[in-house]
Amino acid sequence: MVRTLTRWVVPTAVAALALAIAPVTGTPQSSAAPHQPTTGFFAVPAGVADLKPGTVIRSRRVAVKSLQALPLNADSWQLLYRTTDMNGAPDVTSTTVIVPRGKRPSKLLSYQAATDAVDSTCAPSYQLTKGAPIDLTTPKGPVTLNNPAAEMLLASAGLAKGWAVAIPDHGGSRNTFLTPHQPGYAVLDGVRAAQSFAKSGLSTSSPTALWGYSGGAIASSWAVEEQPTYAPELNIVGAAFGAPERDLAASLKSVNFTPLAGLIPIALGALGKDSSEFTKALNKYLTPAGKAKIKRTLSRCVVENIVENLWFDYRNFLTKPVNVVLRDPVIKKTIAARGVTGRGSTVPLYIYNGITEEVAPITGTDKLVRSYCRAGGRVTYRREQLPPNPIPQISSTHGIELILGGPAALSWLDRRMAGVPVASGCDVKTTPSTFVTAGALRELGPSFIVNPLATMLGVPVGK
Incomplete structure (x- = not known):
């Protein structure tokens, strides 16, 4: 069944994932004020400053969907937790924790989606549980499918491996974007929250991996830079991120x-x-x-x-x-203030970027990697040669690298989760896209494509 699903669904699902980061035609609609929830589940309690970062304030059970259409046959909750804003003041935000149904995983993948917006309806907590990919009635429409819902196709690869998956609202309570420091705090505190949540099956020593692309890579990069001083107790075994725009x-x-x-x-x-x-x-x-x-x-x-x-x-x-x-x-x-800080990472890193990338130019990622290497980091960096993009005004390599670079990133994270050590120093190579390797193709089918469809059909996920 897996082979049959893979053969017929891979082209469709890859196209759907690309749609989330590629433009489509539509009609401009009237503007509205940004939506900022401050009541109900997201209400900030009194005394939040007295709570330790990562403390779960409240939780609720939710149903998560891929592509805002395919329900996951997994157990999932949203956690509101205490974190820290860019100025060091107390803040709150939420994370969506997803666990293979009926399982008690021992490992956690924190997947940072590329929210790339400042309205709360764009955050993962909203995009993973509400709405539809096409909505002709909304003033924001007609295409309402956005990155978090589309990137569930990537995040669910962790579920297929039997890991718990946490997808934080790394913009904090103010739903910020491109903010320095703060997204790192939100990611790290989201890991703390997920590990302390009894129903997740995790513990404070659970091996944890970080993954994100583009806007999600920005949050992941801040997280590994903040981790040595902000959350040194976390057992983060590796972080993979692609196209981090740290040279705005x-x-x-x-x-x-x-x-x-x-x-x-x-x-x-x-x-x-x-x-x-x-x-x-x-x-x-x-x-x-x-x-x-x-x-x-x-x-x-x-x-x-x-x-x-x-x-x-x-x-x-x-x-x-x-x-x-x-x-x-x-x-x-x-x-x-949002650029390369010169700080290093004690977490092993896998970084990937297309050489012809127009959103995250390769020169900026080269600069970031050199900084990590000078600080003594363990970095595997792949400068990927993508298919030609002869007319940048017509096509984009940014979305192509999201799809083609993902399998190798997941494979690298899988080895870190299995306890395979990383050599010291930096391994920097310019290579053809790793998507074309047999190992990458094996990762793409079952993990990224079949898993969401299997869950829609009621097949439990996770090893």
Whole structure:
């Protein structure tokens, strides 16, 4: 049955996953204020500052779906827990914990989805449990499938291996994006919360792996940098992340006037949400249309924003050349705070990036890896040669690398979970896409594709 499902479903499911990070056509809709839940399950209790980071405040059972359509035959809960914001103040956020039905796993995969937005309806806690992939009635539509729901196809690979999976809302209670430090705290505290939750079957010593791509890679990279001082007790055996945009200036220039250029106004709006000084500085260089466009992104998820901003060109919305804007002291400082810190990682790392990547330029990831290596990290870095992208304005290699780089990342994490050690130092190679290897193909079929469909049909998952 597995072989039959794989043969017929792989092309369809891979296309669906690519859709979540590739633009589609649609009609712009009216804007709305960002939705920020502060009541019910997400309400912040009194005395939260007295709780230790990672403390579970409340829990609820939920039903999780892949692609906002395929129900997982697994046990799942959402946990609200205490964490820390970018300024070191107490905060709360949630994580969705998924366990193979009827199993008590001993290992945990924390999967960081690429939320890439600042509205709460874009967070994994919402995207994994509510909505539908197409909704003609919503002002944000018609395509409402966003990254967290699509990336469940990747996260569920951990379930197929018998691991528990936690998917945190790493934007915190304010649903931030591109914020320094804070997403790392949210990820680490999410691991603490999942391990302390009795129904997960985990313990404080459970081997744990981190995985994320693009926006999820940003959160994962902050987590490994914060872990030595913020959560040294965690047994994180490895972290894999692809296309981490830790050089925002390079990303801004590279992705401009491409199919995914809508990420630019998203990023600028997110930086402004963190810093009123940044907004004030940026407004000096924006046209009225530019200000309106950035404001509009605050109430939309990544796919809706990309649809509305296909082939966005900042030259049409700036009153000065981009290099002048980036030299503004406030803007430069804000971007630098989100860049390479020079700190290392005690966690072994697997990092992958497409050489022709336009969202996370290879030069930025090269810089990040060199920094980790200088700090004494154990890094396996694969600079992957993707299929040619002759016309960047028509196609994107960012989504291609998400799919093609995933199997090797999962295989590397599997070895870390099994206790296979990593040699010291850095292993840096420029290689053809690892998707084409036999081992990667074996990982892709059963783990990424068959598992979600099997759960929809009522077949339990997990070894």
